[in-house]
Amino acid sequence: MEDLVKQFQSLALTEALPFFLKMGGAFILWFVGRAIISGFRRVLSLTLQKRKLDATLIRYVESLFSGIFTILLLLALLGLIGIETTSFAALLAAAGIAIGSAWAGLLGNFAAGIFLLVLRPFQVGDEINAADVSGVVHEIGLFVTAIDTQDNLRIFVGNGQLFGGNITNFSHHPHRRLTIKVPVIHGSDIASVKRALAEHVAKAPDVLAEPAVSIEIAEFALAGPVLAVQAWCRPQHANAVQDAMGHAIQDAMVSAGYAVPLNSNWILPKAG
Numbered sequence: 404m405e406d407l408v409k410q411f412q413s414l415a416l417t418e419a420l421p422f423f424l425k426m427g428g429a430f431i432l433w434f435v436g437r438a439i440i441s442g443f444r445r446v447l448s449l450t451l452q453k454r455k456l457d458a459t460l461i462r463y464v465e466s467l468f469s470g471i472f473t474i475l476l477l478l479a480l481l482g483l484i485g486i487e488t489t490s491f492a493a494l495l496a497a498a499g500i501a502i503g504s505a506w507a508g509l510l511g512n513f514a515a516g517i518f519l520l521v522l523r524p525f526q527v528g529d530e531i532n533a534a535d536v537s538g539v540v541h542e543i544g545l546f547v548t549a550i551d552t553q554d555n556l557r558i559f560v561g562n563g564q565l566f567g568g569n570i571t572n573f574s575h576h577p578h579r580r581l582t583i584k585v586p587v588i589h590g591s592d593i594a595s596v597k598r599a600l601a602e603h604v605a606k607a608p609d610v611l612a613e614p615a616v617s618i619e620i621a622e623f624a625l626a627g628p629v630l631a632v633q634a635w636c637r638p639q640h641a642n643a644v645q646d647a648m649g650h651a652i653q654d655a656m657v658s659a660g661y662a663v664p665l666n667s668n669w670i671l672p673k674a675g
Contacts, residue, residue, distance in 0.1 A: 425483060425484050426484070428483055429480050429483050429484055432476075432479065432480060432483060433476070433480060436472075436476040436479070437476070440469060440472045440473060440476070443468070443472070444465050444468065444469050447464065447465060447468060448461055448465055451464065458526070458527045458528070460520060462527070462542055462543065462544075463516070463520055463543060463544070463545070466544055466545050467545065470545065508561070508563065509546060511563040512545075512546040512547065512561045512562040512563045513545055513546055513562070514563075515561075515562035515563040515565065515566035515567070516543060516544065516545055516546065516548075516562040518566055519543055519548070519562055519565065519566055520543065524570045524572060525540055525570060525572045525574075525575075526540065526543075527540050527541065527542060527543065528540060528574070529572055529573070529574040529575070530572075530573040530574045530638060530639075530641075531550070531570060531571060531572050531573065531574075532570075532571040532573070533560070533564075533565045533568060533569070533570040533571065534560045534561075534564040534565055534568055536550050536552070536558050536560055537550075537552065537553070538550040538551050538552040538553065538556075538558065539551045541557065543562070544562075546561065546562060547559040547560060547561055547562060548560050548562055548565055553642070573638050573641065574638045574639075576638070577637065577638075578611065578614070578635050578636070578637065578638075579635065579636060579637070579638045579641055580614075580633055580634070580635050581633070581634055581635075581636060581641060581644055581645055581648060582631050582632065582633045583631075583632045583645075583648055583649060583652060584621055584629050584630065584631055584632075585600065585629070585630045585631075585632055585652055585656070586624060586626065586627060586628075586629045586630075587627050587628060587629075587630060587661060588626055588627040589626065589627040589628075590627075591627065591661060593620070593628065593630075595659065596618075596630065596656075596659070596661055597618040597630070599655040599656070599658070599659040599661075600616075600618050600630070600632055600652060600655050600656075601616045601617075601618055602655070603651040603652065603654055603655035603658075604616045604632055604634050604648055604651045604652065604655070605634075606651065607634070607644065607647035607648055607650075607651040608643070608644070608647050609636050609637070609640040609643060609644050609647070610634045610635070610636055610644055610647070610648070611634075611635045611636055611637070613635075614635045616632070616633065616634045616635075617633045617634075618630055618631070618632055618633070619631045619633070632648065632652060634648055
């Protein structure tokens with residue numbers, strides 16, 4: 404019995420204790436390494452911000468360096484535990500072809516992310532429509548781009564889908580034109596209607612004085628001509644201005660006593 408206990412003690416001292424020491428060291432190395440990586444990421448972010456680089460590029464560089472250092476930390480942990488990292492690297496290289504073919508879409512997203520940063524069709528904070536998603540760009544990552552929609556949903560779209568299709572950037576130019584169509588009946592005094600609409604729409608909040616509000620005949624319907632009321636605003640005010648234009652147009656039509664075709668989508672009371 405005593406011999407068996409001595410064998411267990413010897414085994415614990417020669418095998419178990421070194422293993423637990425290695426595992427403890429690995430845990431310590433992991434937490435210390437993660438803390439160093441987080442500190443480096445903060446320092447890198449502050450440095451790039453002081454150089455006044457674009458926020459999109461800063462986040463992309465942060466993600467890239469954080470991923471590289473995390474992989475190096477994992478390799479260091481494997482070496483500390485006793486796993487041969489050279490054979491592990493060789494195994495990764497041997498599996499590279501299979502992984503590459505399986506991750507073709509992921510690598511395509513990575514390459515597309517680089518092109519998005521180089522060509523700059525949009526940046527963080529821009530409102531875009533791409534890959535059937537509309538919203539404000541929150542972040543351009545290594546593989547996906549995060550977009551916040553108007554109903555406060557965050558959608559992650561693969562960079563390959565964004566780069567491979569049409570991208571509409573609503574924030575690219577300082578001014579944006581909004582158009583609302585207004586049907587009127589045949590025989591209406593078009594000149595008076597235009598003046599009333601221009602006067603009311605120009606007073607709507609956040610409508611720019613220059614370029615000025617314009618009213619044009621867009622088309623002719625069976626009941627009468629259809630006017631296109633066009634106003635300019637800053638991109639960030641587009642939704643509010645669209646709503647304000649609608650109210651201004653309705654007030655102009657009602658106050659001036661103009662009727663619209665009954666078969667149109669407009670339902671306005673005719674002033675008596």
